[in-house]
Amino acid sequence: xxxxxxxxxxYGSEVAVDDVSMFVKAGAxxxxxxxxGAGKSTLMRMVNRLVEPTSGRVLxxxxxxALLPVHELRRRIGYVIQNHGLFPHRTVAQNIATVPTxxxxxxxxxxxxxxxxLHLFQLDPATFAQRxxxxxxxxxxxxxxxxxxxxxxxxxxxxxxxxxxxxxxxxGKAQDDLKTIQRQLSTTILFVTHDMEEAIRLGxxxxxxxxxxxxxxxxxxxxxxxxATPFVGALIGVGDxxxxxxxxxxxxxxxEPGEAEGPAVAADADLRNVxxxxxxxxxxxxxxxxxxxxxxxxxxxxxxxxxxxxxT
Amino acid sequence: MLNTLNAIQxxxxxxxxxxxxxxxxxxxxxxxxxxxxxxxxxxxxxxMLALFLYSLLPMxxxxxxxxxxxxxxxxxxxxxxxxxxxxxLFSVELPLALPIILTAVRIVLVQNIGxxxxxxxxxxxxxxxxxxxxxGQTAPDLILLGALPTxxxxxxxxxxxxxxxxxxSGARS
Numbered sequence: 354x355x356x357x358x359x360x361x362x363x364y365g366s367e368v369a370v371d372d373v374s375m376f377v378k379a380g381a382x383x384x385x386x387x388x389x390g391a392g393k394s395t396l397m398r399m400v401n402r403l404v405e406p407t408s409g410r411v412l413x414x415x416x417x418x419a420l421l422p423v424h425e426l427r428r429r430i431g432y433v434i435q436n437h438g439l440f441p442h443r444t445v446a447q448n449i450a451t452v453p454t455x456x457x458x459x460x461x462x463x464x465x466x467x468x469x470x471l472h473l474f475q476l477d478p479a480t481f482a483q484r485x486x487x488x489x490x491x492x493x494x495x496x497x498x499x500x501x502x503x504x505x506x507x508x509x510x511x512x513x514x515x516x517x518x519x520x521x522x523x524x525g526k527a528q529d530d531l532k533t534i535q536r537q538l539s540t541t542i543l544f545v546t547h548d549m550e551e552a553i554r555l556g557x558x559x560x561x562x563x564x565x566x567x568x569x570x571x572x573x574x575x576x577x578x579x580x581a582t583p584f585v586g587a588l589i590g591v592g593d594x595x596x597x598x599x600x601x602x603x604x605x606x607x608x609e610p611g612e613a614e615g616p617a618v619a620a621d622a623d624l625r626n627v628x629x630x631x632x633x634x635x636x637x638x639x640x641x642x643x644x645x646x647x648x649x650x651x652x653x654x655x656x657x658x659x660x661x662x663x664x665t
Numbered sequence: 666m667l668n669t670l671n672a673i674q675x676x677x678x679x680x681x682x683x684x685x686x687x688x689x690x691x692x693x694x695x696x697x698x699x700x701x702x703x704x705x706x707x708x709x710x711x712x713m714l715a716l717f718l719y720s721l722l723p724m725x726x727x728x729x730x731x732x733x734x735x736x737x738x739x740x741x742x743x744x745x746x747x748x749x750x751x752x753x754l755f756s757v758e759l760p761l762a763l764p765i766i767l768t769a770v771r772i773v774l775v776q777n778i779g780x781x782x783x784x785x786x787x788x789x790x791x792x793x794x795x796x797x798x799x800x801g802q803t804a805p806d807l808i809l810l811g812a813l814p815t816x817x818x819x820x821x822x823x824x825x826x827x828x829x830x831x832x833x834s835g836a837r838s
Contacts, residue, residue: 403744423747424747432745434738434742435738436738437738437742438738438739438742438743439739439742440739441761442761455746455747455748498742501746502746
């Protein structure tokens with residue numbers, strides 16, 4: 354849980370972050386979105402005090418961040434950046450072990466934790482532990498970066514455009530993995546991006562920033578349906594709105610009893626993908642199947658069209 | 666500070682050996698115990714001091730460059746994970762700068778092996794003694810007796826340190 358209270362940061366005559374207050378619930382994935390220069394990175398960096406606030410304060414689990422020794426504070430908070438920032442002279446295992454080593458964990462505990470994390474991120478320890486970061490692909494480097502940030506089991510994870518440098522395919526996978534891992538560990542995540550698509554896909558709540566100010570702070574569906582200002586509307590992109598709204602829900606909730614022709618869609622697929630599938634295969638309905646192949650009903654085009662508009 | 670070192674580097678080596686005779690002679694005469702420690706106006710002391718001064722610039726300059734070239738992301742990550750400045754220096758910036766610092770060691774070593782022959786002129790001894798004796802008597806075999814081992818030493822030092830630089834940077838590629 355993070356409480357940001359009237360936080361500002363001024364550089365000379367320029368106000369980077371302007372009187373921002375927000376409350377981040379424990380276990381939630383909160384995305385801060387905005388154009389470059391909107392102050393979103395600065396806001397995040399004030400949480401682990403890589404930037405010191407000009408005024409206002411940050412409470413983490415009720416504790417004022419400014420009162421803790423800065424190194425202790427940072428060791429308790431995971432931190433992931435865009436170009437992963439892995440140490441090139443250290444192996445993958447050593448990189449992941451960074452914070453536990455700083456905290457003085459004993460060697461066996463560190464080794465066990467490193468192995469656990471490599472498994473969690475689908476990196477085979479036998480293959481990857483002793484490699485250097487340069488020998489990995491971009492997606493693997495990013496996974497090691499996230500694993501390193503999670504090594505000391507932080508309750509809070511800060512991610513500054515962590516997937517910005519990945520190609521779209523790897524990026525989508527990284528986003529799905531992050532969602533899964535976040536649900537598993539119920540870590541509180543503060544995630545900065547300039548990409549509204551990514552924000553909607555990941556966020557439990559989205560904070561939209563512009564010119565250092567917090568413009569709107571709401572769940573994705575509310576941002577899509579009721580953008581607070583024309584700027585937020587522009588970020589969403591009016592043309593994409595129905596599809597983004599669809600992308601928030603999975604098929605499971607729209608299943609109705611009945612039969613349908615053609616190949617089944619997965620129950621955990623999002624509605625946008627199913628909509629696209631129905632349009633593409635020129636079907637009015639498709640069977641819905643669970644992971645194990647059991648058909649649980651059907652989803653109709655009419656139902657999806659109904660769901661894609663503004664709620665009345 | 667680098668400017669001072671730059672200035673030292675421009676003094677011709679023979680001149681620097683000469684310049685040091687004065688102050689070191691004074692120290693030897695006026696500081697009790699200095700002479701007993703081997704500090705004299707001529708001999709090995711000024712030679713060592715001059716070689717040391719010449720090695721300062723390449724060493725300092727390369728160390729600065731080396732520490733500076735640690736990637737920004739890496740430094741940011743080190744800070745963000747809660748390393749103290751000292752931990753960051755010793756476990757991140759210095760290891761990353763090591764190849765560049767070792768390159769400076771190589772330059773300095775080869776340069777000093779050559780320059781040490783000149784120390785013979787101020788009684789510093791070394792292979793230079795043969796070279797200058799040979800020059801005085803126009804005896805090429807004497808000159809070679811001094812020059813060849815010098816060249817050999819310089820080569821050997823260069824090869825060993827090249828290997829060290831390779832090793833230091835090879836660890837992460």
